[in-house]
Amino acid sequence: MTTNVAPPTSPNTRAANLEGLAQRTRPWDVLVVGGGITGAGVAREAARRGLAVLLVEQRDFAWGTSSRSSKMVHGGLRYLAQGDVKLTRDALRERERLLREAPTLVTRTGYFWNHRKGQSPGRIALGLALELYDRMAGIRDHHFVPRREYLERVPGLNPEGLQGATYFTDSIVDDARLVLRVLDEARADGALAINYMRVTGLLQDGPRVAGARIEDVVSGASFEVPARVVINATGAWADGLRGQLVRETKVRPLRGSHLVFARERLPLNEVVGFLHRKDKRPVFVYPWGGATVVGTTDLDHRAPLSDEPRITEEELAYLLGGVQREFPEAGLGREDVLSTWAGVRPVVASGKGISPSKERRDHVVWDDRGLITVTGGKLTTFRSIALDALAKAAPHVPGLDARDDRAPTFRKVDTKLESTLPQPVLDRLVGRYGPLAARFLAEMPTSELVPVGETDTLVADLRWAARHEAVVRLEDLLLRRTRLGIVLRDGGSAHAELIRRTVQAELGLSDEAYAAAWSAYLQLVRSSYGLPTAGS
Numbered sequence: 001m002t003t004n005v006a007p008p009t010s011p012n013t014r015a016a017n018l019e020g021l022a023q024r025t026r027p028w029d030v031l032v033v034g035g036g037i038t039g040a041g042v043a044r045e046a047a048r049r050g051l052a053v054l055l056v057e058q059r060d061f062a063w064g065t066s067s068r069s070s071k072m073v074h075g076g077l078r079y080l081a082q083g084d085v086k087l088t089r090d091a092l093r094e095r096e097r098l099l100r101e102a103p104t105l106v107t108r109t110g111y112f113w114n115h116r117k118g119q120s121p122g123r124i125a126l127g128l129a130l131e132l133y134d135r136m137a138g139i140r141d142h143h144f145v146p147r148r149e150y151l152e153r154v155p156g157l158n159p160e161g162l163q164g165a166t167y168f169t170d171s172i173v174d175d176a177r178l179v180l181r182v183l184d185e186a187r188a189d190g191a192l193a194i195n196y197m198r199v200t201g202l203l204q205d206g207p208r209v210a211g212a213r214i215e216d217v218v219s220g221a222s223f224e225v226p227a228r229v230v231i232n233a234t235g236a237w238a239d240g241l242r243g244q245l246v247r248e249t250k251v252r253p254l255r256g257s258h259l260v261f262a263r264e265r266l267p268l269n270e271v272v273g274f275l276h277r278k279d280k281r282p283v284f285v286y287p288w289g290g291a292t293v294v295g296t297t298d299l300d301h302r303a304p305l306s307d308e309p310r311i312t313e314e315e316l317a318y319l320l321g322g323v324q325r326e327f328p329e330a331g332l333g334r335e336d337v338l339s340t341w342a343g344v345r346p347v348v349a350s351g352k353g354i355s356p357s358k359e360r361r362d363h364v365v366w367d368d369r370g371l372i373t374v375t376g377g378k379l380t381t382f383r384s385i386a387l388d389a390l391a392k393a394a395p396h397v398p399g400l401d402a403r404d405d406r407a408p409t410f411r412k413v414d415t416k417l418e419s420t421l422p423q424p425v426l427d428r429l430v431g432r433y434g435p436l437a438a439r440f441l442a443e444m445p446t447s448e449l450v451p452v453g454e455t456d457t458l459v460a461d462l463r464w465a466a467r468h469e470a471v472v473r474l475e476d477l478l479l480r481r482t483r484l485g486i487v488l489r490d491g492g493s494a495h496a497e498l499i500r501r502t503v504q505a506e507l508g509l510s511d512e513a514y515a516a517a518w519s520a521y522l523q524l525v526r527s528s529y530g531l532p533t534a535g536s
């Protein structure tokens with residue numbers, strides 16, 4: 001339990017944020033473009049240093065890759081196997097830090113890695129790698145699980161050639177909520193973050209970048225925002241903004257897709273990892289958000305980046321084939337898939353034409369005359385990525401000291417909430433809302449502190465988000481503030497009336513406007529978060 005409690009941050013509305021923008025007459029110190037984890041991390045670190053920070057996101061916070069990851073805060077054993085010790089060490093250090101600072105948002109989770117006859121890495125090689133992995137994290141949390149015990153702990157596994165498993169721990173997060181929590185910390189230190197604001201061009205003062213032209217996607221208004229430095233944290237879109245200054249393609253967009261099943265169809269308490277027999281890539285099956293997820297793929301993404309990424313037939317067959325083979329007793333078929341999601345990794349291309357899975361995953365930072373581009377990397381390492389970006393920005397911002405002072409990302413939160421709700425529910429609220437959890441409980445109707453169907457999402461989560469979390473479209477509410485659109489079949493349409501009753505008035509929508517919003521949401525979910533559509 002922690003005590004030293006910081007004052008709660010005020011809730012977040014888009015109207016209040018727009019007012020904050022209109023009030024600023026002087027140039028911003030830092031303009032961050034992109035509201036994913038990278039942009040949020042930069043805004044958080046810059047605001048903590050007393051700088052005037054504006055972050056703009058063209059769609060919704062975490063709309064890009066940062067709500068579509070595999071949701072693991074991890075060191076990345078795979079990177080260690082590829083010899084990338086530095087990336088693994090940095091990621092493990094950040095993982096441990098996040099577990100300390102936000103333990104109910106980022107949760108330590110058990111992983112089993114299957115050993116089957118003839119497959120590598122074998123038990124001894126993996127044990128040695130984990131010795132190093134755990135030592136770099138300062139923990140000791142791995143052991144071999146013999147076959148019989150493993151089959152008891154994970155019933156339904158294919159016993160063919162199974163020799164046992166290696167158990168270790170990493171962690172899992174709700175990626176979109178992580179972005180929101182980091183943005184909330186940035187706002188607590190004075191940063192302004194506005195969604196549905198697109199940067200349409202860069203302002204220049206001679207050769208130097210001096211701000212950006214921004215379009216308010218909701219109202220259609222355009223205006224100029226001067227800034228000492230512009231940080232291009234647009235992930236897979238980074239070449240687009242940078243293209244105004246430099247003609248160079250750096251990002252190799254790689255798509256990864258996932259399948260979601262109802263927990264009762266494949267109940268798991270720990271992650272199970274295995275080598276896919278088709279191409280010997282690691283695939284994970286894991287519990288997340290009350291459902292079971294299978295992922296991921298790793299393919300060149302050739303569709304336009306302006307379109308929502310979606311799973312293809314080929315990826316569905318690959319992931320389904322993998323999980324059917326590992327868990328034959330579950331009898332899973334495509335009709336069991338509740339939903340899917342696909343994300344695009346902003347991987348910095350080596351230019352060597354190597355296979356997607358062999359490309360390095362670390363981040364890169366460039367300074368093009370005051371446009372600092374930061375791309376690549378991982379969800380897990382957002383803090384160190386932010387520090388590197390600020391170090392590159394320092395020459396443009398007098399007095400900016402970007403050295404790592406090891407200050408926490410998250411303020412301490414009072415975890416002793418006064419409520420009769422079960423402890424796991426309270427833990428979840430602290431993880432999601434941080435310092436605002438107590439206010440959430442005080443403000444939300446008791447009758448709504450109940451789950452939506454079989455999920456762990458409370459009805460009150462919907463009301464709170466609609467009221468306080470800058471929701472513009474229903475997809476913001478149902479795909480990112482909450483994840484109901486992912487963990488329920490057909491975007492949660494079985495609960496459509498409950499959702500409408502809870503949020504329509506909060507969003508200030510007439511019956512007609514709400515009906516149109518719901519139909520746009522369902523169309524999006526069916527085209528991009530469901531089974532592949534014909535021809536894909």
Ligand SMILES: Cc1cc2nc3c(=O)[nH]c(=O)nc-3n(C[C@H](O)[C@H](O)[C@H](O)COP(=O)(O)OP(=O)(O)OC[C@H]3O[C@@H](n4cnc5c(N)ncnc54)[C@H](O)[C@@H]3O)c2cc1C
Pocket residue numbers: 033034035036037038039056057058059060061062063064065066067068069070071072073074197198199200233234235236237241254255256257296342343344345346375376377378379380381
């Ligand atoms: C399938 C998959 C699985 C992954 N799994 C993991 C994992 O388990 N663990 C892990 O640590 N990492 C994982 N990653 C990597 C991680 O998700 C990404 O590195 C990270 O989310 C990238 O964040 P970002 O902020 O750089 O990009 P994004 O989250 O994409 O954010 C960039 C934002 O910029 C916005 N933008 C673009 N152009 C403009 C503009 N002109 N004006 C305003 N805004 C603009 C976009 O709308 C977007 O929201 C995974 C990635 C994928 C694809």
